[in-house]
Each structure stands twice: as structure tokens, then as C-alpha cells.
Amino acid sequence: MADILIHCALIILMPPLLLGVINRTKATCAGRTGAPLLQPYYDLFRLLRKGSVFSRTTTWVFRAGPIVTLAATLAAALLIPLGNHLPPLSFNGDMILFVYLLALGRFFTATAALDTGSSFEGMGAAREVTFSCLAEPVICIALLVLSRLSGSLSLSGILTHSSTTLWLNSGAALILLVAGLFFVLLSENCRIPFDDPNTHLELTMIHEVMVLDHSGPAFGMIMYGAALKLFILGALFLHVLLPLRVASPLLDWMIFFTSILLLAVVIGVVESVMARYRLTRVPQMLLAACVLSAFAMMLVMR
Numbered sequence: 001m002a003d004i005l006i007h008c009a010l011i012i013l014m015p016p017l018l019l020g021v022i023n024r025t026k027a028t029c030a031g032r033t034g035a036p037l038l039q040p041y042y043d044l045f046r047l048l049r050k051g052s053v054f055s056r057t058t059t060w061v062f063r064a065g066p067i068v069t070l071a072a073t074l075a076a077a078l079l080i081p082l083g084n085h086l087p088p089l090s091f092n093g094d095m096i097l098f099v100y101l102l103a104l105g106r107f108f109t110a111t112a113a114l115d116t117g118s119s120f121e122g123m124g125a126a127r128e129v130t131f132s133c134l135a136e137p138v139i140c141i142a143l144l145v146l147s148r149l150s151g152s153l154s155l156s157g158i159l160t161h162s163s164t165t166l167w168l169n170s171g172a173a174l175i176l177l178v179a180g181l182f183f184v185l186l187s188e189n190c191r192i193p194f195d196d197p198n199t200h201l202e203l204t205m206i207h208e209v210m211v212l213d214h215s216g217p218a219f220g221m222i223m224y225g226a227a228l229k230l231f232i233l234g235a236l237f238l239h240v241l242l243p244l245r246v247a248s249p250l251l252d253w254m255i256f257f258t259s260i261l262l263l264a265v266v267i268g269v270v271e272s273v274m275a276r277y278r279l280t281r282v283p284q285m286l287l288a289a290c291v292l293s294a295f296a297m298m299l300v301m302r
Contacts, residue, residue, distance in 0.1 A: 134290060
């Protein structure tokens with residue numbers, strides 16, 4: 001019961017902190033003081049206190065988009081284990097539901113953008129679903145590879161099975177998976193070099209252009225949902241990269257907490273030392289991630 005409460009507390013409270021760590025890391029690398037570490041929390045509270053403005057051209061789809069996306073992402077967060085602890089929801093085949101929940105959130109975000117009737121937001125939605133066609137197969141293949149190695153169809157069995165022994169036996173395949181998943185982690189969360197969450201250059205915007213018409217609590221739900229998605233995919237990535245297992249539950253939670261914060265620091269450093277790719281390079285990098293994950297599949301199937 002305690003593990004479930006800690007799991008729920010982390011998925012509710014921790015995601016905005018990751019954005020704060022990334023922004024603070026980028027500011028430090030640039031020699032600036034930067035915004036406070038808890039600035040994302042302040043932004044969310046400010047948005048929740050504001051009112052919402054809706055265009056007369058929109059329908060219920062536009063209003064339902066942020067709600068359904070956040071609900072789907074929260075449900076996905078309940079399926080993925082954190083550290084060496086079982087998630088609140090777990091059953092055989094839940095890895096398929098996990099992928100579908102993330103896809104459902106993306107679908108409603110893009111549909112809400114199309115519902116505005118704006119060609120500009122339609123352009124962003126088209127880019128989003130185009131790149132997702134290359135990013136989602138990487139996650140699916142990675143889960144299939146881990147399922148093959150663990151002999152389980154459940155996320156808890158797949159991810160908690162990863163260990164140092166597994167790295168010794170299947171290190172080559174796992175290295176390819178780690179590289180592919182890191183590309184997807186950056187792409188799916190609109191991070192540099194694939195996208196820039198702070199950009200306002202119309203010709204290069206992808207995710208941000210889809211949410212331009214949202215305001216107030218709806219925009220707050222979108223911001224929180226994006227942070228939660230970063231947290232979820234970061235936890236998935238860490239299960240493969242750092243399969244650390246300790247006997248003490250408290251120490252295991254501390255290791256996970258520290259690891260996810262260090263991952264946020266790494267993302268901040270990557271964004272500080274790299275420039276954003278040209279839009280035509282993004283599909284090429286995602287295709288490379290697909291190839292890496294496909295090679296990993298070939299290694300474990302031989």
C-alpha cells in the first residue's frame with residue numbers, strides 16, 4: 001500500500017520538477033541565473049486561476065482534448081513501474097494498453113488542433129502525427145525486445161526483470177535500445193534537437209503550434225500532461241539503462257528519484273550543447289532510431 005501511495009505521489013508532484021531542472025540546467029550552462037527551480041509549479045497554479053477563452057469555430061472536441069489527453073497520460077503512468085516497485089495497475093498485456101494510451105493522448109491533442117479550423121495548427125498536427133509514425137514503432141519494438149528477454153507481457157515483469165546480468169548476456173541489444181529510446185525521449189517530449197518547446201518561429205513549430213488556442217486551465221492541463229509524459233518515458237528509459245536493484249525499498253525510491261533528476265540534467269545539457277535540427281532531419285533521426293531498435297530485435301531473435 002505504501003508503494004502505491006508513493007507511486008501516485010510521484011506521478012502527481014514530480015513531473016513539473018523535471019521541467020524546472022531542465023530549464024535551470026540550461027540557464028547554468030548559458031551562464032545565467034535562470035528561473036526558480038519551482039517555476040513550472042508557479043506557472044501551473046497561475047493558469048489554473050485564469051479563465052478560458054474559446055473560439056466560436058470550435059466544438060466540444062477542442063474542450064475535451066486537454067482533458068482526455070491528461071486522463072490518458074495519467075492512466076499510462078499507473079501502468080509503468082517506478083524503480084523496483086510494482087505499479088498500481090498491472091496485468092498480462094498491459095504494455096499494449098500503455099502504447100495505446102499514449103497514442104490516444106496524441107490523437108486528441110492533434111484533433112483539438114484541427115478543430116480550431118486554423119491551417120497553422122493543422123500544419124502542426126500534421127507534423128506531429130507524421131513524426132509519431134516513426135517514434136511509436138521504436139517504443140513498440142523496444143517493449144517487444146524486453147518482453148522477449150524477460151518472457152513477460154506485463155510492463156512490471158518486463159521492466160523489473162532488467163538487471164546487470166541481463167546487460168552481461170544481451171548488452172549489445174540493450175545498447176541499441178538505449179540509443180533508440182533516448183532519441184524517442186527527446187522527440188516525444190519536444191526537446192532539442194528535435195523540437196524546441198520555447199520556440200515561436202512559425203515555420204519550425206511542431207507541438208507548440210497545436211496548443212496556441214488553448215488558455216487558462218486547459219493550457220495548464222496540456223503543460224502538466226507534457227511534463228507527465230516526460231516523466232513516464234524517462235522512467236521507461238531508466239529501467240533499461242540503469243537496472244539497479246537494492247533490498248531496501250526506501251533506498252530504491254531514493255535511487256529512482258535521483259536517477260530521474262540526473263536524466264533531466266542530461267537533457268538540459270544536451271539542449272545546451274546542441275542546436276535544433278532542420279525539420280527535414282527529424283524524420284531521418286527517428287528512422288535511425290527505428291533501425292537501431294530493429295537491429296536489437298534481430299539480436300535477441302537469433
